[in-house]
Amino acid sequence: MTTTPSLADGTDSTGPADWREANQANWDERVPIHLRSSFYDLPAFVAGRDSLQDFEPDEVGDVSGRSLLHLQCHIGLDTLSWARRGATVTGLDFSGPAVAAAGELAGRIGADTARFVTADVYDAVEALGGQTFDIVYTGFGALCWLPDITRWARTVADLLTPGGFLYLAEYHPFADVLSEDGQAVEHDYFERGALVFDEPGTYADLGAQTRSNRTVEWLHGIGEVVSALAAAGLRLEFLHEHDHGHFRLPAGLYVPQVYSLRAVKAR
Template identity: 50%
Template sequence: MSGDYLDINRRNWDERAGLHVAAPGYRVDRFAEDPAYLSDVVRFDRPRLGDISGLDAVHLQCHIGTDTVSLARLGARMTGLDFSPASLAEARRVAAGAGVPVEFVESDVYGAVDALGGARFDLVYTGIGAIGWLPDIRRWARTVAGLLRPGGRLFIREGHPMLWAIDERIEGPGLAVELPYFETAEPLVWEEAATYVETGGRTLTNTVTHSWNHGLGEIVTAVLDAGMRITGLVEHDSVPWEALPGRMHHDDSIGEWRLTDRPERLPLTYTLQALAG
């Protein structure tokens, strides 16, 4: 199974890369037009990121590099890592257009230490929608720990595992917990021609993906067992895209989506930070 999920998901993400770089939601042109422009995700993260200028940082599962370039604009010496060569080709174009130096490296996450070198980074950054493509959260945490220098920091903002457990396909005002909350041995297998941003009607031909959920306790325990010390855990009631269509509204004040009805019912994302020993 280990090789199969990588091949299946890589074909899907190779195809998504072209759709996403052309999608209005990614605003790729803004990076070349405005030297101060940051992605919405990194702009949201800034109060918790703090000053990252001068840090050696790696963005795991960087996709087309919009967050990676944004972090470089905040002063970090950035490396972006992704398993999709098509995504990395687009990421290099985004960085070149923005005039920002970023090193992009092709590797799956579990091979990151071999691809990049151990104990090399002051900051490991992982963004929303990343770790759900990985089958083993403990192995992910060990990889992060292996990349960090002593005292280096993990920063992850992710979709909350309770959000991933909600089946968005069930219509109506209620929230139905129909999908696994905890990590399972077997993946969730999806077949979807659409992606998560507006693509002008263009659809995918490589429609199958494999994904896994990881409970918040499983993530925290994996980080601790990998020898890191947790310094912050914040749950948010907002998410960068309309994760539950028809049940959310866009909050312009933060540039994210919230539940319209009783938003206090459901955490949508979280930020976790930890330091390497």
């Protein structure tokens, strides 16, 4: 991000009353920009390019024949990358235009069993009719849009079958407090209030002309995430930190840029 955020009125976890509406308007407007961007490169994806980070398939393991739910799936590239590996996938996102685009993309690549559902992540259990999954997957840039990680972890636990697991791959919260060049700390790692940004464009096209530019986000430390999962009854199998994979930071910084974890629900 290129501008300094302002703290929302008050410093509780909920943020401004319209945080969800502001964020949804922002994402809805950016869907067509992302679909035509070189960042997502849909022609290459349709031709067979994989959108997952190099370590993700190895850490998740064989997904053939397993049911996988992707929370906050956006336009579905990661969801469909798991489908190409044999999983029966469901993608869920609060943006109707994103879900429509994901469904169209599934048709283009022949992922006939993939389905996409429009719902807020906190409403996922109800929206999916109580269905549970072998794997719940959450990819990069998702948790910053959620004010309540404890509620998120409980939702994940409710969506897993006994013996199923969460796989989370996310931008490292340390990297998120760094400047664009990675050389300075710009934000407080321990800030837990809502952060309000007002920025035109999008990470996929910085020069794009946009109108819905206000977003509300939250920083979540690794300790906060792991503790929430433990409180929800999930057992941590591993937590790995990686020195590459951040969309905006250069390589060779010798700092953790992303992290991944797997947490299992008891049988």
